[in-house]
Amino acid sequence: MADLILRDLVKTYDKTQVLHGISLNVHDGEFVVFVGPSGCGKSTTLRLIAGLEDATSGDIEIGGRVVNNLEPKDRDIAMVFQNYAIYPHMTVRKNIGFGLRSSKKSREEKNKRNEEVADILDMTELLDRKPNQLSGGQRQRVAIGRAMVRDPAVFLFDEPLSNLDAQLRTQMRLEIKKLHQRVGSTIVFVTHDQVEAMTMADRIVIMKDGFIQQVGTPAEVYHKPANTFVARFIGAPSMNMLPGRVNGGAVKLHSGFDIDVGGKLDAGREVLVGVRPEDLHPNEEHAILEGDVSVCEPLGHETLIYVGTGGSEVIAKADGRVPPKVGERVRLSALPENLHVFDAKTGEALV
Amino acid sequence: MAVVEEIRPTTDALLKTKAPKRPANMGQFLRWFFLFLGGIAMVMPIAFMISTSLKWPHEVYNLRLIPEEPTIENYTYVLEDGRFYWWFVNSIIIALITTVCNVIFDSLVGYTLCKFKFPGRYIVFIAILSTLMIPTEMLVIPWYLMSQQFGWLDTYWGIMFPGLMTAFGTFLMKQFFETVPDDFIEAARIDGLNELQIWWTVAMPLVKPALAALAIFVFLGNWTAFIWPLIVTNSVEMYTLPVGLSSFGDEADVQWELIMTGAAISTIPTLIVFLIFQRFIIRGVVMAGLKG
Structure with missing residues (x-):
């Protein structure tokens, strides 16, 4: 186990720069999840750490030594691929043991280690099977083994759960988290699924277009998003963005309402007020919006309502038992502490 | 319950129902007819080969499929003739060595061209492919001159060297390695294998069907090769089977019954090779290690 330090990592393919100076400090035993849309550079970063590709510039340090010029096998890392990449012509035992091929341990030690791992992953009875006799979840476990x-x-x-069905994904998510708690190793996990990121990570790294947007605990990135991208990317349904202009101590929304956002802002500045659907409810008092319900999505304990507010549509959460009806006019309110204000031009968080 | 039973017939009931007879379909009839013609065209030469091998010399030009007086005299004659064994052994040695070399070299080059990104690899690939367009007949003279200078005339090496690696095999293997996901190779790289080990222990087992197909092609190609072995060999002991068989008889009197007997015997190894390798030609082996 060791710290992993990335310093100003840059990766360029021909003339296209895909990583623009990634710097990050992953502590010993930490579970860090890279999350972002396709093409944001998260997998590239992982491949650079693994040594499957060379960084154009910048340093990668694992356990106190710079590994830029080391072969993947010498970097003291192990990788689990999206497609599992377990060898179809070998039994589970051989597949697991394959990782030890080049190790200098004795045969007994290697066998013992194989058995240990099989035991931890609860697949001792599967050791003599071939991959085509395993289910998707079992194959993924072999890859982890x-x-x-x-x-x-x-x-x-590298997105190890994206090929599994929803139920299995939830189960494997839990298993990997348990495994981390048990083994306590440093883990870098790449996914495009923000739910995976939120549920598993000690810290989340949100990336876009080769830049890190924000690094923080799941609670931090959810409650204090650094910009509109993070605010929209984390949380589902995503955060509503209401355009407005700073007017004195408040923001005057384009929809006409005044909101006290509790902060000092330059007058006349164009802003976006962000409010999560779960913080926005039908309520007559402290209303910040008003509009007609266009769609209702009952989820049982609550109902998602889509409300048209003069040109744009916002999502709010209503009670599951007595939801508003489609076409009904509703006023929506949110507590001032649940509002986020972003600069309309740069998207950076202001309050 | 009664309703359910009506909707879902029991297995017993299903087994008892007869498949409805469909009226003969003209398109289907034509298809079968042409396939039948094709089948005849394929089988007839073999049938005549076996038939002729069972005939006496005076009956050879009689185009009956069933010989009037069948005999195994030709087989006894050919098998008792010491030369036949020589040719047979020569052919086996040459075909086997060439097959092994092709399987190794073609897949090595194919793998390299497919999985390594180096400048100029496309040019190398095109250069290899372009040799496919040169007919063997054109190459025979340079090969001969080369063999003469190196003293390879009338040797195994002389017969084998032009075919130890083929452009076709390289192309075939490169295309098949394209179907091996890079994840396998990268996983092996992280697991600490060197590039040669990755090729041998990870990539090669994943393209077994292609290797089997290549082995069959190369073996058959060399087993039946005629022009080059004929040119490069001088002594009767160095002949391969096809060359040796053609030497039964001279211009005035070709002993067809003996040639056909030798040909019939010489099909046996090709059948064995095919039976051994065809079971490897099963698609879908590669996919088992990936997402399910």
């Missing part, structure tokens, strides 16, 4: 057997300083996971 092959990584674990080497006892690496850093585990790298």
